[in-house]
Amino acid sequence: MAQEKIGVYVCHCGSNIAGTVDVEDVAKWAAEQLHHRGVVVARDYKFMCSSLGQELIEKDIKQLGLTRVVVAACSPHLHERTFRTACKNAGLNPYLCELVSIREQVSWVHTDKVAATEKAKAIISGGVERVIWHEALEPLKVPIHPATLVVGGGIAGIQAALEIADAGFPVYMVEREPSIGGHMAQFDKTFPTLDCSACILTPKMVDVGNHPNITLMTWSEVMRVDGYVGNFQVTVRQKPRYVKTELCTGCGICQEKCPKKVIDEVFEAGLGYRKVVYTPFPQAVPNYPVIDRENCTYFIKGTCKACQKFCPTEAIDFEQKEEFIQIDVGQIILATGYDLFDPRKIAQYGYGRLANVFSSLEFERFTNAAGPTGGKLYLRDGVTVPKTVAIIHCSGSRDKNYNNYCSNICCMQSLKFAHLAKEKTGAEVYNFYIDIRTPAKAYDEFYQRVLEEGTHMIRGRVAEVTDAARGTKDEGKLIVQVEDTLIGKQRRIPVDMVILSAALVPRKDHHETARMFGLSCSSDGWLIERHPKLDPVATMTEGIFIAGCAQGPKDIPASVAQGAAAAARVIGKIQQHEIAMEPVRATVDQEKCSGCRICNNLCPFNAILFHEDRMVSEVNPALCQGCGTCVAGCPAGAITGTGFSNEQVLAQIDGLLLHNIKHLEMEAVPVP
Amino acid sequence: MTTNGKPKFAMYWAASCGGCEIAVLNIHEKILDVDANFDVVFWPVAMDAKYKDVEAMEDGSILLTLFNGAIRNDENEHVAKLLRRKSKILVAFGSCANEGCMPALANLSSVQEMVDTAFSTITTDNPNGIRPQVTFTVPEGDLHIPQLYPAVRTLDQIVPVDYYMPGCPPESHQIAAVIDLVIQVLQGKAELPPAGTVIGAGNSTCCDECKRKRNEKLIKKFERIQHVMIDPELCLLEQGILCSGPATRSGCNALCPAAGSPCIGCYGPADGVLDYGSRLMTAVASVIDSNDPDEIEHILDGIPDPAGQFYRFNLAGSLMRFSKSAWQG
């Protein structure tokens, strides 16, 4: 092998890089100092990623016959593909191109121009040494299983499932609760248009229930995920319903006859009751009830069986056991939603201690025509209609003591509450806010409308809610104590009812979820998208997408948009039938392998098999994910990793150390 | 010394124990072939010869030199350079010349520490606290003994080497094979392998030749061999005994494991391995059966002397080559 002809291309990225790194000097240095390493041309250019920049590279490949290309620009995670394609277009194998980051790793994180320029040089010489050892590779193609798993039956999941199913591909929807619908099913009105939540949601729920392409698995949870993009094996746990769904007609007699009532902590947010055998709400999909084992008299005492006695189709089956179902899917969409922050944590607001302090979800149920009060707004006593209502924004949001982030929906939700409270009771309504955030379409108009209705907007974060009266006017009231920051004075406003617009928080089991699906969470606990702006529904894990509040607090329109976006990504992949994967794989040199079996249990994907007969190990390229742990683990150096070979990394180390470790004399490029 | 037409053969020992010589003699009647085919011109252990005789020879006049022993002092270096000049084929013979072997374990300490150990520990009877001097004057004149270097080096860190023959010592059957080969080459019946090749050894690792049964490896505790009853059938590493087999070049027919004693790694790294010790380290660490840092540390306490364990034969040939105390004195 003759010495490689290497081209080095240094990007200014406008002033993003050039502002801190002397790019001209770097290019000049590379041309002179790295010439003996095979660098035949080094150029700097305003925007390497622009079409002109790419043409520059293509031209050199053709005219100078470059055999290797090093681009010093932004992070490979942004433009690696761009420059590989450029090389491809010029007839050079794309994997003979190396992109090194002198923006994220240099110009953006350093201020000292000299030091930054020095580091850029080191990084480039590292890239040059590394690229010498690159080999021409072909991307791996793996077939995609056409089925998709959607986890979570809230509005985001429903949207995604329907889009995919309507495109003609099979969908499995797994929902933890007895019915799909999610939080949206609990609401009465939706901002800013105030159309009835049920009216727009239930048709979609029914579609999911009836869709020929959708397999609905409610009262179920994902237990385990194996495999990789295109070929996931998922284990789903089907909790026992104690109702034979094939027999049940959803007539509801069992619910009528069940003698035991319990507080409904989930759907009614603790504000109402349900029977022990129940469907969460009338329009539930599917409409089969479940028996709540913990509270069922039969399961506790061994007697009762009222539901069984009265069931006309003998659908009740106390013997039902949980089932574990295996499904194969090509891709996964996570729409696992959010939990409501527990306002009890903010003791000074008295939730849980002061009867007439309510959470936002409680209020939603209050106002819901199908809710425990039939849509009427009362105090906790269930009869008194409040004359004054206080709505406290940012309860648990924008607060370092609880959640540092803005929960996004609270402003609009609180304005909606203000409107509903006024509409239903004609009460005086006070909204306490830090800032009003109504950026989306028709949102600020809604704010205007609520102002017109005469809602008092008080700018100030409520300090405390107390029942400690000062003087008679406070007697028997809740006093909201706040600084009205616009007049700079402390105010104490007596009200009958306080509603806390509680924060949206990640599901309490978000960590297990992330772990099971191989995703990572932000420090707040929301699942992390591949790119916050440019790739909001994809994740770092190929073939797994996220939608709705699992990714962060958002309202219904945004959740729907994400659901659809995720679906589009999935459909796009399915229609390619197969996907190209980075050919980063490990291979075992059968000659060198001594069959010591050290590597055998290093692979979490069971890609390494041991041939007893020949006493050697082998890597199954289809299962190998290319992490390289076995490469690093092989005592005989018999395993090599394409794309990240020992030679490549060792050479890069030399390169990185090269020009500032004066004494490290570089022997001529070894001939492999 | 006769000057017949036979090609010239030399063998030299630098810092070594003499085991390599014995191994050569251990090839039994094959030694006669050596005599039949070669004119032995220089072999301190077997015959009297002076450096000046070698210096007098024509450059490149020796066909084959087997050089064993590491480079510990300036004499070793001097002779290494001398023989390189005089020989056509220079073979780094045995672990010392290849990778430093036992002498190189001294690279973990400074020369001072080493001399102290040798001349002033309780096991030494040295009432006058005598220390070796490089130069010493006697009535006949000045006596010189070689100067120790701060660290031991391998032959190829001093001069270019044509072939490498690992082992401590190289197995006699391998030596015999190599000698056969050279003779065949002389008779034009065979080709020499490309320069830089490792000869007289396999290119996989010890496990390849080991007969013991093996499974996936999960280690909860490292055992010292004298503390456990060893399953005669099962892989030693799986029994918690630190066996260097997985990382050590094949060629010895896994003699030690066969005898129920773990491989100690004398055949050095496998083909293309840059650092023997780190290969062994990574293998051993990888199969520790714990994800809890504290527990792992506890398990690692079962390896009291990691550097000695993983670089027993290879320190001089390793990436680090020596410890800080060696070069800081």
Place this chain on the structure above:
Amino acid sequence: MSDQFEPVIIGFTCNWCSYRAADMAGTARMKYAPNVRLIRLMCSGRLDPTFVLKALAGGADGVMITGCHPGDCHYVSQNYKAMRRFLLMRRTLKQMGVEPERLKLVWASAAEGAIFTDEVNKFVEQVRALGSLHWPTSGEGYEQMFAIPEHMIAKEVTP
């Protein structure tokens, strides 16, 4: 930067968490010491002790190994293997006179640019405090080490 000692540190990052943490630090314009030069591996499990020795023997003053948080490894559990190797390697190098403080293992998720920045700065100061390592496997360091004053070179006794 004044004339204080500027250590050279090689950092190994995994493609999924720590490298992205570094990217994030950049995107957020967080600032850290320019002494660290990163190498991207697919996973911290790819970390071969040879790389670390190569860096130290090649003149680096410290080595930083980073990966996903335990349990969050993109490849399930490979970062634990990295941890095992790291712990053993640190012991071995200690015997060779390389201070354990010159090696550091850091877990940083893709979202933890701040943690990455912070850890880099802390480590740079830590290594700076230890001073230069400058392992003499070649170059002047090497020459000096094996140079013998002419008068010391032993000659053969020729009566």
Place this chain on the structure above:
Amino acid sequence: MAIATTQARAPTFFDRVVAATPGDPHLEMCIQCGTCGGSCPSGPDMDHTPRALFAMINAGMIEKVLSSNTPWYCVACYYCMVRCPQQIHITDIMYTLKRMSIQEGLYQKGSAPEAPGFSQTFIDYVENYGRSFELGLATRYHLSYHPLDMMKMAPMGIGMLRKGRMDLTPKKIKGMDQLKSILAKAKELEAKL
């Protein structure tokens, strides 16, 4: 205060307040939500709420801030500090402002001109005896600041004496010289601020 890379400039009033407050007060994080002003028990009597004060500090209104009665009306109940969504060390900042307003002699301008006097009288006893001395404190402070209140105060003073809850003579600690030299050194160091 979080280290941000800003160009070197003369320290502003804001900087000085932060510098003179122990630990990291996070003052720069204020989002003007008013939790402090709302929580403050003596808020209604303050001429500015703490929140407003922070905005004024940012605006460099030294005179107005340091002559405000707000810090002097702070009862140090720490409600604001534990409720602040930005974890600003409000109470500590109030103490800083008290010290500054004394240094700058601006407190007289405010509506609590005698407040520092009380502190001063109090610590005079501490500095001379190592312990506080209520009787002396009450009498001397009220004589010099509210001579008229003496009438009102008297029965209470006498009551305290009667109930044996007040000493007629201050107690003195043994290590008085030691304490004196410590405090002397401390003041010298504070001056270097």
Place this chain on the structure above:
Amino acid sequence: MKYGYYPGCSLEKNAASYDMSAKAVARPLGIEFQELQDWNCCGASEYISINRVAAYSLVARNLSLAETQLEKGTDLVAPCSLCFLNLTKADQYMQEDAPLSAKVNTALNAGGMHYDPGSIHTRHLMHIITEDIGLDEVAARVIRPLTGLRVAAYYGCLIVRPGFQSKFDNFEYPTSLDRLMKVCGAQVVDFPLRAHCCGGHMTQISQPVALELIRRLLENAAEYKADVIVTLCPMCQLNLDVYQADVNKYFKTNYNIPVLYFTQLMGLAFGLSAQELGIGKEFIDPRPALAKIGVEVPPPEEPKPKKPSKEELPMPRMPEES
């Protein structure tokens, strides 16, 4: 259990009954106090208003004394909430703020002293009783339960906020004292303002402000028909007890709620006599309330005024009002 004991100035005189009762209940609970020798004032809330380094040095002297006098690992106990705050706060900020800590130690050095931040753990008396001793132990000592006594548990600010160290109860709605009083048999009434401010030193700086704060508390306690307000801070006791008359005068109210230390009520529940618990020094006579649990309190004897010392300032002569 052994603890270092920092009484603080108040407990020497105006809250002497707190000191007495604390020691009285400590004995049966097996708590041993080692009082710091030659401790000095913590500076209350005043010193910090004048001079930062001096204020911290003043406190640090006590911490340093504790460091030298106490056996390693022994916690320091402060019954006064303000002392408790100052001791923990000084330690906390000395740990967080290296330059400050350096200054303070330079100052201490001038007196041949030194303090390593973080080496002394200061805790409130209440904390060790509820945490280290535990309510069961307390319950076991109760021989005269306070049955029928309606108690408003008043925490004040500084024991729960800001919780620099040894935070042991909720900032906003603490309950530990409620639980303690319950095991003593008392009927603990709800008291929403339990952790609100008693006015602190405002009685001296702006009485109207202070009196309003005190009034709120009294009003709230009265609303829940408390026979007695129980407190764990000398300043709170002083303000609520001694200034109650002024509140009544100022607001034309007629509150008459005695204010006792929690240790005094504990002591009574333990069957100790009112005298050994220093009951009788209150301005608001607790006898009617205590009668409910059958405790006799002898009328307080008049102390004879001591001979004035040189330092003493002339006491203004005023016609004593009745």
